[in-house]
Amino acid sequence: MARPARKSAAPTKPLLKPPVRIGNLDTAAVIGELRQLHEDAEDENVGGMPADEELFGALLYLEASAGALKNEKAQRQAAIARVRMWQYLREQADLHQARAVEHARAVGVEWADLVPALAVNTPSAAYNKAKRLKAATLTDASRGDRPVRRTPEAVLEAERRAAARAAADRRAEEEAARRHALLAPVALRLLEHRSGLDDDGEVTYWLDQIAAVLPSCQTPTQLVSLRTYVEAAVREMRKRERTTGRPPASTPQAQFAYAAAAEVVTG
Structure with a gap:
């Protein structure tokens, strides 16, 4: 009985097992x-x-x-x-x-100029060898950071995925920066008028958290924390309004600061 033909792996498929490497060495x-x-x-x-x-x-x-x-x-x-x-x-x-x-x-070096340097015979062979070399520098994050196959197709696919991830990260950073540009003035206004918001309880606690993170709010973690704290302060002020039947702020300026914060975190 004839043995079934062995299927060849798709050229873009990563290695099934990560190769053993020496890695860093003194x-x-x-x-x-x-x-x-x-x-x-x-x-x-x-x-x-x-x-x-x-x-x-x-x-x-x-x-x-x-x-x-x-x-x-x-x-x-x-x-x-x-x-x-x-x-x-x-x-x-x-x-x-x-x-x-x-x-x-x-x-600006052309592939034809790299033919002798890469010890190949044609520009297309130089291109393919360069892509195989590039595989040594790449891993496929979508597949658990497994090494990329040493084929031009696999390298191109890994580069495409890496570019897509980088673009998504840039969009996320831009969105975070946009939100921060809206959130930071609102958070500052809450602090400026906190005397009309403090309740010696949960609202005061979250305003203290805002005051701690706002002056040095730069990293992604800090940006997320600031939004979390503003949302928590607004939530507690709404809760107080529901339970007491009174506005959460005792001054017009504080009421405006509260309204602006509520609009931003629910927008």
């Missing part, structure tokens, strides 16, 4: 440890080893001088460390080459 510290192994082995050439911060040159030296280590444990330790460091360099290379391509394109 490379200078690792090279320093390997240098110490060579010093302990009395490597007579270790003085010519590049500085700990010169990762590529140091790795080349360690590769060429691996025979200077006589202890088997040191040999194994150094070999594993070198494998790890080359893997780290591989991960970093994709990231930084992708950024270099972005910079080149930003200053």
